[in-house]
Amino acid sequence: MPLPEPTLYPPFNVVRLSHVELGVSDLAASRAFYADTLGLQVTAEGSDYLMLRALEERGHHSLVLRKGKPEAQALSFKVYDEADLDRAADWLADQGRPFTWVERPHQGRTLRSSDPHGVPFELYARMERLAPIHQNYALYRGGRLLRIDHFNCFSPDVDASVAFWSSIGFRVTEYTEDEASGRLWAAWLHRKGGVHDMAFTNGLGPRLHHTAFWVASPLHVIELLDLMSTTGWLAQIERGPGRHGISNAFFLYIRDPDGHRIEIYSSDYLTVDPDHEPIRWDLKDPQRQTLWGAPAPRSWFEEGTRFHGVEPRPATLSAQPIVAP
């Protein structure tokens, strides 16, 4: 097993993924996609940005859209408390990793750094809280997204990515191994007790592969497909619906108007046990990707969102998965 030992007592306590900021070319189009079609709630807006939350969330935002190039600015995570921010800063300093303190609206002290491949991430402990709306059913529409679930990134070296994120307490729940080389082809890691907060897939990277939002039922995925395919969003449907072998999730992948990939994700399982055993998948097993057998389209393996200012590099592992012809 090529996995590092889990770090059961990490240097600081990341509670969960929190939000992502994406550059978009047309805020009105993005609003039509994310608010009117996927059903996110706009919680703040200005001439060059939109902030949104999903229906179950009480943090001020889980998605920030800012007019600009179609890049991702950072993946953001919530830590347990303010002391964890200081512990994180100390640890990053010890590791020789650069970091800065940045100002972000609607949230407290924020620490910005990056992983060894350059994935920019930000940590904060407190964000403005909003009143619950999960029982305001009049607000439910379109995709009825309930909460942000995870990020998935292309990595040029998944072993190295997993080593770094494991060292800060992320625990692997499932992984794909290239049997020939004994190296990781992909891995899913969590903090919040589900299958993942963060995942890495072998490929030209670092790039953001997708951001996932959780919905309550496969029927909500089907209804979103019906809506998108009859309201002008047909071309944005990329892959699915299907059941992943990995994570056992019912999934749909769509592309926003700028090509940022969003996963609509249902099902999941509880992983809070510290002795929860990772599940190994073989790169040659097509049920890994889709339990029901259908391979993913080529675009799904190749296209992704660049991180601002980070030049992606080719993967060091050349093994390839099965792709739809």
Next chain:
Amino acid sequence: MPLPEPTLYPPFNVVRLSHVELGVSDLAASRAFYADTLGLQVTAEGSDYLMLRALEERGHHSLVLRKGKPEAQALSFKVYDEADLDRAADWLADQGRPFTWVERPHQGRTLRSSDPHGVPFELYARMERLAPIHQNYALYRGGRLLRIDHFNCFSPDVDASVAFWSSIGFRVTEYTEDEASGRLWAAWLHRKGGVHDMAFTNGLGPRLHHTAFWVASPLHVIELLDLMSTTGWLAQIERGPGRHGISNAFFLYIRDPDGHRIEIYSSDYLTVDPDHEPIRWDLKDPQRQTLWGAPAPRSWFEEGTRFHGVEPRPATLSAQPIVAP
């Protein structure tokens, strides 16, 4: 519009499709597929046959499996009463179409004939009735199929097929037109008040494309996929799940151990109005096949079950639909 006028007062009254007899090579394998996995109930069996019904049906059988070549023997339909059988015989004689009276177990007088392309069909008025089991929920398992829904056949000349079946009272609900030639590429026709009892698709024919069974919800389709893909039936999953543009049905296509295609079909709509207007689709519209955009695999367009003793002929219309690469 290339459709014939509907025959509102047909020469005899077909109530609905009833059952199909398929040749299979291994009864035990077929039983594992249809009874254990799809959830049909075995209502009779012998050394060389199995008879089955779906959970909502009270007729003795909707599927007959007989050891032999992987062919279809006939598509069977129930007529309103015994007098309709005599009216059917008279009408067939008038039309110069051959017919015979045959004996079939568990059912009354049975008239066997064929359509102009050679599709063998049988008509009967009364079949042995069984006690209801639709509220015996302990019997629900696997696919939980509720009732036979429709047949779909390849036809070498869909215009001619529709002309014949319309003349005996089948009413077109949806159809695909090849705009260039003004000819029918496919048509869906009903008697029982849903989208179809019988459909025709342009292709090497006549051959049986599939037999469909109705389930209550897309979730049952998803659960059947989960079951099949983890119990050795992965290779039998051919296409889906998806939403057809035509019929608006949520579908899954699977192949039985002998390659006979079964559609698991959910959703439908009421078509009992005699002035119910057919919906026209353009052959070039990919949402016709799948509302969500994914084209069907080539096998779905090319493979089918032969009817016993009937040599299929190439289609006279050469226009082709969009196929997955």
Next chain:
Amino acid sequence: MPLPEPTLYPPFNVVRLSHVELGVSDLAASRAFYADTLGLQVTAEGSDYLMLRALEERGHHSLVLRKGKPEAQALSFKVYDEADLDRAADWLADQGRPFTWVERPHQGRTLRSSDPHGVPFELYARMERLAPIHQNYALYRGGRLLRIDHFNCFSPDVDASVAFWSSIGFRVTEYTEDEASGRLWAAWLHRKGGVHDMAFTNGLGPRLHHTAFWVASPLHVIELLDLMSTTGWLAQIERGPGRHGISNAFFLYIRDPDGHRIEIYSSDYLTVDPDHEPIRWDLKDPQRQTLWGAPAPRSWFEEGTRFHGVEPRPATLSAQPIVAP
């Protein structure tokens, strides 16, 4: 068995129930209920009326709301063609039942009569047709009602009601018998091939007990409950959700702003066979009402909508069902 023989060749051909006209006190409140909350589409409106259709329907309307007393004007049914209207008129004349020809907007010749207890009904063959909207998923909201399904009336003498409606071709699918008297306590009768177009329940009558609309899945019922209970309609929820033993339907009963009862009805089964055997239930079997055992509230057994100009009379059968304390 206290049922009359089914009339397999009725004097005229009723295709299905079509629509009902209800008097309402406040059109804006009714619109908020039926259009905004249940999801019906307004197809015509004036200063004193609203016409609506469900999402799968192509006839102009299945519900007419007119400002006035909270009464029902008539239960309307579609017949096969114009000749059936004349056959109906001839038959009514033969039976000595009064009838008139009336003008109704958006529909052709209309025949108005009543059953022996005074239930007013109207027959027509052709209504203005509208373009399909069942794949305009942007229109789906709230209850997402797909089609009108059935009427249910209190009858002072269910045996007599069933005798009349059977004589015009309605076929009993399920019925409740009072074993002590051998009389019918309730009956469900169909024309369109499902469990019912029309039902009768013993009680002060004739009165309209409810009008039912069909939805695709129990999840839609649950989502409607969530919506109603958080948008000011909590008091309109009367009974459910539950599974009827009779009809096997998943149900919810709600009351509109004037107290007219609407059933949201999911599931059903096919009954097109002319030899489809009715299912008998015993009045003392509580699973008849709710398969899962919960009795109905007293209001459900006692309250209903009067028909305009018809004075209800007490039931002649005094046996009583189990009622929630």
Next chain:
Amino acid sequence: MPLPEPTLYPPFNVVRLSHVELGVSDLAASRAFYADTLGLQVTAEGSDYLMLRALEERGHHSLVLRKGKPEAQALSFKVYDEADLDRAADWLADQGRPFTWVERPHQGRTLRSSDPHGVPFELYARMERLAPIHQNYALYRGGRLLRIDHFNCFSPDVDASVAFWSSIGFRVTEYTEDEASGRLWAAWLHRKGGVHDMAFTNGLGPRLHHTAFWVASPLHVIELLDLMSTTGWLAQIERGPGRHGISNAFFLYIRDPDGHRIEIYSSDYLTVDPDHEPIRWDLKDPQRQTLWGAPAPRSWFEEGTRFHGVEPRPATLSAQPIVAP
């Protein structure tokens, strides 16, 4: 707000609830209920006991049934690691609470103690792990329970119960306040990141009100109701289905053959944020119990399972909720 401050750095780390041991009079009947009907997997059995797990669980058991009086032996919780057991022992000693080390099959060192009202609880860090079965869909049957979700106990003094469990790190997510007295009527507390691992309701206590298991969808609840009501378990259905206002869960309450109450629980929401704000409900709000308005039956408020050797005492708060008449 009558809530204590949350203990963000508790004396030891409870990961989640783990399992309960219940006394039952007839193991065969209990097996028919829990394994054949609810769908739990038997993982060990002897002449006087059964151990079971739900389909997503990898710990050896979440339910232990032992032949004997219909009592609960203890509520069990998993702690993070062995050191947490020692920290727990130290803390209990500090608090003057009695505890013992006990032997339990299939698990490591186990610490047994009780809360101030006498609720017996056990803590362990490591239990035998079993291979995953969540993708062995052939094992899914009946209720298809996925995991144990929470315990709910009657407490004679909810304020005192919440004070104790808060002091060991349980965080309140929702609570019901009696406005008149300013005291807690009920509270829901979690460790694992959902609405609760443990809840308390005002009443004769301590007694176990119910143990809840999580299912993926309301449709699974409905299918379990259909199955139970047609396989001899009708009398075991106590309350539901419905939506709780509190927790927003879709629920069903059933009673096992010995009267132990089981909740089938679907939906939930993520509560991992340490600053997650509790939601307050008023005791007089009937939507608290059922969002859709229906009150609970009296038995639901009055009946529960005794803990072995613990005599329940009347509640000190006399305010009462709305109960079905």
